Amino acid sequence: MDAVRAGCAGPVTDLLAEPYDAGRLVRALLDRGDGRRTELRRLGDGELRYTALALVLLTGPGVLEVDAPGEVPAALQSLTVVADELDRALDPGQRGELLRLAARMCERGHIRLMGASSDVSWAAG
Numbered sequence: 001m002d003a004v005r006a007g008c009a010g011p012v013t014d015l016l017a018e019p020y021d022a023g024r025l026v027r028a029l030l031d032r033g034d035g036r037r038t039e040l041r042r043l044g045d046g047e048l049r050y051t052a053l054a055l056v057l058l059t060g061p062g063v064l065e066v067d068a069p070g071e072v073p074a075a076l077q078s079l080t081v082v083a084d085e086l087d088r089a090l091d092p093g094q095r096g097e098l099l100r101l102a103a104r105m106c107e108r109g110h111i112r113l114m115g116a117s118s119d120v121s122w123a124a125g
Helices: 002-007 047-060 092-107
Strands: 013-022 025-033 034-038 079-083 111-115
Touching: 002 092, 034 047, 047 079, 047 092, 092 111
Parallel strands: 079 111
Antiparallel strands: 013 025, 025 034
């Protein structure tokens, strides 16, 4: 939750998925504490994009169902995330947090991130 909390305004205590529309659909919610919840569809573009990218980075290859090549041992398999305009709609704080999270997750060796941006000065260093 620390990663999601870092990119969203206001308190965030949990991220939930709950059925609605008589159980036909599922919606994602941020638990704000004290019984308050915010649907992810109500987040601003930057918060929503940050949250989505952070969750993908945290997921890794062992969670998603994919057809893995049999000739590559599980220990060597990785998930590659490609993001066009990686920093679109992110404020400077969100960009920094996302970059730190990506570096931490990529160091583990099971996820790779390739992002394009029209201004990479924020990623220098």
